[in-house]
Amino acid sequence: MSAVDPEDELVAEPAEGYVVGQKKTVEEYVSLDNNDESLRKWKESLGLTSDATTGSIGEPGDKRKVVILKLELEFRDHPTISVDLSAKSALEALKNKPLVIKEGSRYKVRIRFRVQHEIITGLRYLQLVKRKGIKVDKSDEVCGSYSPNTEQKPYYEKTFLEEEAPSGMLARGTYDMTSKFVDDDNTTHLLFTWQLSIKKSWD
Secondary structure, eight states: OOOOOOHHHHHOOTTOOOOOOOOOOOOHHHHHHHHHHHHHHHHTTTOTOOOOOOSSOOOTTTTOSSSEEEEEEESSSSSSEEESSHHHHHHHHHTSSOEEEEOOEEEEEEEEEEEOSOOEEEEEEEEEEEETTTEEEEEEEEEEOOOOSSSSOOOEEEEEOOEEEESSSTTTEEEEEEEEOOOOOEEEEEEEEEEEEEEOOOO
């Protein structure tokens, strides 16, 4: 039996009643009718103003629409573990150097990212956890919709609900993680694998 590709298991579940709208450029969104109160509030929530098209940042030659900059594990009783995701070399290093956390630790996952070139709608963070090839957990976190970043707001951050690391002798060991950032068009903005090692202590 052939192995299942983790990416095939990381598919966002469609939100009930949600319909993907027609994509528009930043300029088109800015010029939409401001007499529509709900539309006006939605544009304000994205920071879409008349100058939204002039202050965006990002390298012109970089065609990525979402650039994932950093992943952090923020603990109650331990310094934050921060992982650079902006460089390909950092992603490669993650595959061979597990992040170590103490069993039973409570933590929150926080991501930092930049949006460039156009508005992103329905961004989500999917995560698949396996141990010895067997799926033990899968999560689907909604990040939201965002306009391109500007010099005044160079990046976005999203912090998810607190989690608790498993504990006990059977829970200790190394877990294989596959993470994926996808939008409501099912466009994958980043897919990477990493390892998490649960130990009895931080040492």
